[in-house]
Amino acid sequence: MNLSKYNIERRYIVKRSNTRPGLRLTTGVPAFFVAHDTGNPGASAEAHFRYFNNLQGRSASAHTFIDDKQILEIIPTGTGDEPGEKAWHVLYNVKTDNERFGYNANDAAIGVELCYGGGIDFEQAYRRFVWYLAFCCTKFGKNPRLFIPSHKQLDPARKIDCDQALKAGGKTLKDLIADVVSEMAVSAAPTPVVPDFATLPVAVATELIDKYVRPAWAAAGQQPEADHFHRLATNLRSAAGVDDALHALAAPVKLHKSNVQEVVFRWLSPAWYVARDAGDPERARHYNALANWIRAAAGLPSA
Numbered sequence: 001m002n003l004s005k006y007n008i009e010r011r012y013i014v015k016r017s018n019t020r021p022g023l024r025l026t027t028g029v030p031a032f033f034v035a036h037d038t039g040n041p042g043a044s045a046e047a048h049f050r051y052f053n054n055l056q057g058r059s060a061s062a063h064t065f066i067d068d069k070q071i072l073e074i075i076p077t078g079t080g081d082e083p084g085e086k087a088w089h090v091l092y093n094v095k096t097d098n099e100r101f102g103y104n105a106n107d108a109a110i111g112v113e114l115c116y117g118g119g120i121d122f123e124q125a126y127r128r129f130v131w132y133l134a135f136c137c138t139k140f141g142k143n144p145r146l147f148i149p150s151h152k153q154l155d156p157a158r159k160i161d162c163d164q165a166l167k168a169g170g171k172t173l174k175d176l177i178a179d180v181v182s183e184m185a186v187s188a189a190p191t192p193v194v195p196d197f198a199t200l201p202v203a204v205a206t207e208l209i210d211k212y213v214r215p216a217w218a219a220a221g222q223q224p225e226a227d228h229f230h231r232l233a234t235n236l237r238s239a240a241g242v243d244d245a246l247h248a249l250a251a252p253v254k255l256h257k258s259n260v261q262e263v264v265f266r267w268l269s270p271a272w273y274v275a276r277d278a279g280d281p282e283r284a285r286h287y288n289a290l291a292n293w294i295r296a297a298a299g300l301p302s303a
């Protein structure tokens, strides 16, 4: 996925036992992610920072507040440099989380709050919410289908978040999970690899094999040496994008540097000297060209 699509702002509330006790998550890194909404229509991430930074007299908090403008972590989660800390975003005496995940969410999960309603643009806030949950699942290696419960799922007798905020934007929890999955799926696509080597021309591979490798293989007799030349021929063909039976391969394979050194020192370099001493610069240039082709096939510069 695009891990830098949005910025995660980290500005932490003061440590206080009823909001930010400063205790590390029992699991070290977060084990799951609870999807909440603030239940407070129109209140921004910034407003919740101020609220929890000053809250006294009752235990409550969550890690991350997301509105249409920012993703704000007010308690360390482990997505940044600071290790994840506990927050008070569920009730300890409701045991659904313990049964499903083996831990209470306060001790092991990140509480993620969607800000909604009032002047908050649902679409913009929802996109950030989806991305942040996808970021967390990617960072901590969690399947979003299993590790993003809503608060309502953990405490159905008492809670209706984050389903109520999603509903305000015409979404369901199922939509949310599906959107997180597709946000992550973009990342799962392989990064295109730009080859750092050139495809060896089939004519070059064929000439080297026919002129040098095959005769050496035929003369080798003993098994290990014969195997070695057989492998060398296979590697030269692979570098040209063909297999032993001269079928096309999907992509040429980079040649080993040791193969280049061997072909150059065993055959091409001596042949070059012979040609030069015989006063045949055209032949000498030919051997030089062959050597540079196999160097390029191994990603090495010309000599």
Ligand SMILES: [Zn+2]
Pocket: 035, 036, 037, 089, 151, 159, 161
């Ligand atoms: Zn909640």
